[in-house]
Amino acid sequence: MERRLFLKSAMAGSAVATAVGAGLLTPSMVFANTADFKAVSDAAGASSASAGKGSFKFKAPKIAENGAVVPMTVDASKMDGVTNISFYVVNNGTPLAASFNIKGAQGYVSTRIKMGTTSVVEALVTAGGTTTKVAQEVKVTIGGCGG
Amino acid sequence: MSKIKLKPKARKGVIGIKALIKHPMETGLRKSKGKIVPANHITHMTVSHNGNVVVDADIGSSISKDPYFKFNVAGAKGDTIELKYKDNKGKTGSATAKSK
Numbered sequence: 037m038e039r040r041l042f043l044k045s046a047m048a049g050s051a052v053a054t055a056v057g058a059g060l061l062t063p064s065m066v067f068a069n070t071a072d073f074k075a076v077s078d079a080a081g082a083s084s085a086s087a088g089k090g091s092f093k094f095k096a097p098k099i100a101e102n103g104a105v106v107p108m109t110v111d112a113s114k115m116d117g118v119t120n121i122s123f124y125v126v127n128n129g130t131p132l133a134a135s136f137n138i139k140g141a142q143g144y145v146s147t148r149i150k151m152g153t154t155s156v157v158e159a160l161v162t163a164g165g166t167t168t169k170v171a172q173e174v175k176v177t178i179g180g181c182g183g
Numbered sequence: 184m185s186k187i188k189l190k191p192k193a194r195k196g197v198i199g200i201k202a203l204i205k206h207p208m209e210t211g212l213r214k215s216k217g218k219i220v221p222a223n224h225i226t227h228m229t230v231s232h233n234g235n236v237v238v239d240a241d242i243g244s245s246i247s248k249d250p251y252f253k254f255n256v257a258g259a260k261g262d263t264i265e266l267k268y269k270d271n272k273g274k275t276g277s278a279t280a281k282s283k
Contacts, residue, residue: 076241077243104247104248105247105248106247107251109253113255125245128245130243130244130245132241132243132245133243133245133246134240134241134242134243134245134246135240135241136238136239136240136254137238137239137240137241138237138238139235139236139237139238139239140232140235140237140256140257141230141232141237141238141254141255141256142197142254142255142256142257144253144254144255145238145252145253145254146251146252146253146254147246147250147251147252147253148246148247148250148251149245149246149247150208150210150244150245150246150247150248151245
């Protein structure tokens with residue numbers, strides 16, 4: 037009987053926690069990204085669909101052992117008039133990782149991003165009004181064996 | 184105590200700007216002990232070179248914890264580089280460094 041009571045109370049407790057998680061937090065706290073960023077992400081998704089293959093260098097690991105830290109580099113220094121560099125992780129909840137508006141700097145960005153699962157990562161470079169992309173699959177193998 | 188490490192280094196007319204920001208970058212989706220950890224991540228960042236904004240970035244929550252960035256800007260030794268960021272809680276941070 038005691039055991040049953042314990043189970044019951046434990047379940048009630050977790051139900052409360054779920055309610056707090058789902059109901060009481062404001063939407064802006066629950067959704068990871070702001071609405072503004074969602075709009076930017078959608079725009080990047082739309083431009084990605086129509087983008088041709090780019091002639092810049094995109095460096096990302098083929099296999100990432102830890103999805104929390106995946107280093108990647110876009111080197112478009114040889115292209116003229118680069119205005120934007122974006123990292124787009126197709127399988128992430130909000131696919132856009134970051135969008136860098138370049139105003140006078142060279143077309144080079146290096147950063148580290150988080151990835152939930154194995155996904156194709158696209159680097160989008162906008163130069164002179166046209167967007168081009170280079171895609172690469174990054175395998176995420178958290179836990180070690182296989183992926 | 185600055186929470187940003189900013190190291191601009193000039194070489195052959197190009198300044199390589201390395202920046203490391205100390206920030207938890209919580210997505211707001213991760214749970215700890217059954218409770219959702221509230222989102223806390225950088226949303227906006229600008230890098231200025233001698234007062235002119237050269238990089239203006241929208242950052243998502245899927246940038247890794249303690250984000251690292253590297254940019255290249257044409258410039259010379261002694262130029263001033265400034266980095267500013269803003270997170271979703273409205274907190275801001277900035278750092279200035281002279282190029283070496």
